[in-house]
Amino acid sequence: MNDTAKRPTLRQRTRQAMRDEVSAIATRLFAEQGCDNTTVEQIAAEAGLSRTTFFRYFGAKEDVVLTWLEDLGPALVAAFRARPGDEHPWTSLRRTFDLFTAMNADAPERSLSFMRMLQESPTMTARYAEKQQTWEDLLVPLVAERLAGDLPADRDPAPRALVASALACYNAAMQAWGAGEGTGSRDDLLDRAMNVLRD
Amino acid sequence: MNDTAKRPTLRQRTRQAMRDEVSAIATRLFAEQGCDNTTVEQIAAEAGLSRTTFFRYFGAKEDVVLTWLEDLGPALVAAFRARPGDEHPWTSLRRTFDLFTAMNADAPERSLSFMRMLQESPTMTARYAEKQQTWEDLLVPLVAERLAGDLPADRDPAPRALVASALACYNAAMQAWGAGEGTGSRDDLLDRAMNVLRD
DNA sequence: ACGCCAAGTGGTACTGGGTCCCACTTGAGG
DNA sequence: CCTCAAGTGGGACCCAGTACCACTTGGCGT
Numbered sequence: 001m002n003d004t005a006k007r008p009t010l011r012q013r014t015r016q017a018m019r020d021e022v023s024a025i026a027t028r029l030f031a032e033q034g035c036d037n038t039t040v041e042q043i044a045a046e047a048g049l050s051r052t053t054f055f056r057y058f059g060a061k062e063d064v065v066l067t068w069l070e071d072l073g074p075a076l077v078a079a080f081r082a083r084p085g086d087e088h089p090w091t092s093l094r095r096t097f098d099l100f101t102a103m104n105a106d107a108p109e110r111s112l113s114f115m116r117m118l119q120e121s122p123t124m125t126a127r128y129a130e131k132q133q134t135w136e137d138l139l140v141p142l143v144a145e146r147l148a149g150d151l152p153a154d155r156d157p158a159p160r161a162l163v164a165s166a167l168a169c170y171n172a173a174m175q176a177w178g179a180g181e182g183t184g185s186r187d188d189l190l191d192r193a194m195n196v197l198r199d
Numbered sequence: 200m201n202d203t204a205k206r207p208t209l210r211q212r213t214r215q216a217m218r219d220e221v222s223a224i225a226t227r228l229f230a231e232q233g234c235d236n237t238t239v240e241q242i243a244a245e246a247g248l249s250r251t252t253f254f255r256y257f258g259a260k261e262d263v264v265l266t267w268l269e270d271l272g273p274a275l276v277a278a279f280r281a282r283p284g285d286e287h288p289w290t291s292l293r294r295t296f297d298l299f300t301a302m303n304a305d306a307p308e309r310s311l312s313f314m315r316m317l318q319e320s321p322t323m324t325a326r327y328a329e330k331q332q333t334w335e336d337l338l339v340p341l342v343a344e345r346l347a348g349d350l351p352a353d354r355d356p357a358p359r360a361l362v363a364s365a366l367a368c369y370n371a372a373m374q375a376w377g378a379g380e381g382t383g384s385r386d387d388l389l390d391r392a393m394n395v396l397r398d
Numbered sequence: 399a400c401g402c403c404a405a406g407t408g409g410t411a412c413t414g415g416g417t418c419c420c421a422c423t424t425g426a427g428g
Numbered sequence: 429c430c431t432c433a434a435g436t437g438g439g440a441c442c443c444a445g446t447a448c449c450a451c452t453t454g455g456c457g458t
Contacts, residue, residue, distance in 0.1 A: 011425085011434075039414065050437045055416065090396075125332075126325035133324075147395075155383070157368070157375035161392035164367035172359035180354045193360035196346075197289075197396050210405075210454085238443065249408045254445065 019057055019067065022047045026064040031113050035062070035121040062127040065117070069131040073138050075099060080142050089143045089159075093166040094194050096139075100170065101186045108182045115178035132167055139163045169193040218256055218266065221246045225263040230312050234261070234320040261326035264316070268330040272337050274298060279341050288342045288358075292365040293393050295338075299369065300385045307381045314377035331366055338362045368392040 025047045029038045040061050044054045058064045079099050083092035104111045118125050144159040153159075173189040224246045228237045239260050243253045257263045278298050282291035303310045317324050343358035352358075372388040 015435095040416090041414085051416095052438070053436055056435080059416090061415070122329065126329065129328050130321060130325065155375050155379045157371040157388050157392040158395040160371035160374060161368040161395055164371055165364035165396055168363035168367045169356070169360040172356040172363055175359060176354050176356035184354070189356050193356040196357040196360055197364055214406095239445090240443085250444095251408055251410095252406080255406080258445090260444070 015057075018049075022049070022054070022057060023064055023067065027113075030065060030117055035117055035124050060127065062124050065114075065124075066127055066131055069128075070134065072099070073135055076135055077138050077142065080139060085146065089146050089162050090166065090194070090198065092146075093139070093143075093163065094190070097166070097170055097190060098187075101190060105186075111174075112178060112182050115174060119178065132171075136160070136163050136167060165197065166194065169197065214256075217248075221248070221253070221256060222263055222266065226312075229264060229316055234316055234323050259326065261323050264313075264323075265326055265330055268327075269333065271298070272334055275334055276337050276341065279338060284345065288345050288361050289365065289393070289397065291345075292338070292342075292362065293389070296365070296369055296389060297386075300389060304385075310373075311377060311381050314373060318377070331370075335359070335362050335366060364396065365393065368396065 022043065026038070026043045029043060029046065038061075040054055041051055043061075043064065044051045047054075058067065076096055076099060079096045080092055083095055118128060140159045140163050141153070143162050144153050144156070147156075147158055150156075170190060170193070173186065173193040176193075177184060177186050177189050221242065225237070225242045228242060228245065237260075239253055240250055242260075242263065243250045246253075257266065275295055275298060278295045279291055282294055317327060339358045339362050340352070342361050343352050343355070346355070346357055349355075369389060369392070372385065372392040375392075376383060376385050376388050
């Protein structure tokens with residue numbers, strides 16, 4: 001029982017494999033016929049499990065293509081922490097987002113189809129925003145201690161304003177990138193988005 | 200038939216009255232027992248109409264307390280248009296948001312309970328974000344023509360980055376205001392949030 | 399005043415996401 | 429071999445949202 005921490009046990013590995021496979025199938029279905037036109041029943045049937053079990057793996061239909069976002073939270077925190085403490089938070093946030101732009105840099109079609117999915121499915125957009133909210137909540141305290149504000153932490157809008165704006169810039173950059181069908185560098189677009197706030 | 204434009208006809212006025220009354224009842228129920236614990240059936244029963252009719256008035260359960268947001272879109276556009284064309288968009292956006300801070304300035308409890316509702320109901324937050332998205336889409340083209348970018352409009356992330364960040368700042372300010380139980384000036388908080396981006 | 403049309407209303411049934419519970423299997427360990 | 433925990437599937441259930449239908453009602457022209 002205490003060795004489970006050392007290495008992923010069999011059960012955990014099969015569970016992860018299951019998640020990955022279901023996720024792949026769902027991604028394909030969503031791309032083919034749209035997220036909102038795909039039922040959980042269909043995904044479950046295609047993946048060879050029951051509706052019940054599907055919901056044991058994923059809390060909601062949309063999560064099936066968004067789980068990887070959650071795992072990103074700690075990585076974001078680490079990336080931000082790795083930045084020098086006297087750097088301007090805005091710059092640190094920009095550099096933290098290198099995580100995003102680097103990710104899938106070799107397979108832009110994946111990111112593109114993801115953007116398309118977001119564009120055409122409001123419920124997916126909503127879920128996505130929810131995930132980003134968790135990132136925001138993770139980063140806000142880190143920025144807050146950088147600012148060392150005179151106000152009590154949660155009554156100072158500044159840290160949250162910085163983090164939320166940075167994420168908004170990221171989303172704007174990605175949307176512009178998607179509108180251009182993936183032409184142009186995501187880094188350049190993000191730079192432009194985040195620089196226009198400080199010209 | 201062509202005089203309907205002149206003055207609201209009887210039907211329209213009763214319709215508006217109905218909306219207002221149902222909205223008031225729903226607001227009370229949401230505050231009392233939480234939004235997610237309140238069913239449409241309950242609202243309908245309490246308001247004396249059928250579930251069917253409820254959905255004819257409001258597209259979704261949450262809309263019952265968010266309809267006033269939609270009507271705000273054109274007002275936002277007008278407020279932004281009223282700003283001088285050579286003003287920095289960020290400043291114009293700040294001034295545009297005076298619409299928000301002025302609204303309910305006399306009845307802060309209303310805004311406070313609204314913030315509480317947002318805090319405890321993720322689905323409400325999602326809907327709210329959706330409404331704000333429509334504001335964003337309205338304002339982005341206005342900012343775009345101010346910037347007169349070198350890129351084709353929808354491939355330049357800058358206008359959307361500005362608008363979305365401004366809204367993010369507004370949300371951060373409101374959240375901080377809610378955390379302080381309404382102490383402090385919303386204008387000051389919003390100023391602080393939007394200035395930290397440009398220190 | 400009469401009838402007509404449009405708009406509004408309520409009822410019913412249906413889809414689909416999400417939760418809960420129960421019975422069954424299966425795999426790991428004593 | 430037995431046991432217990434974890435995982436699985438099935439079914440019932442709740443609720444939001446949609447579609448369709450029959451019915452009423454209010455406004456309007458003749």
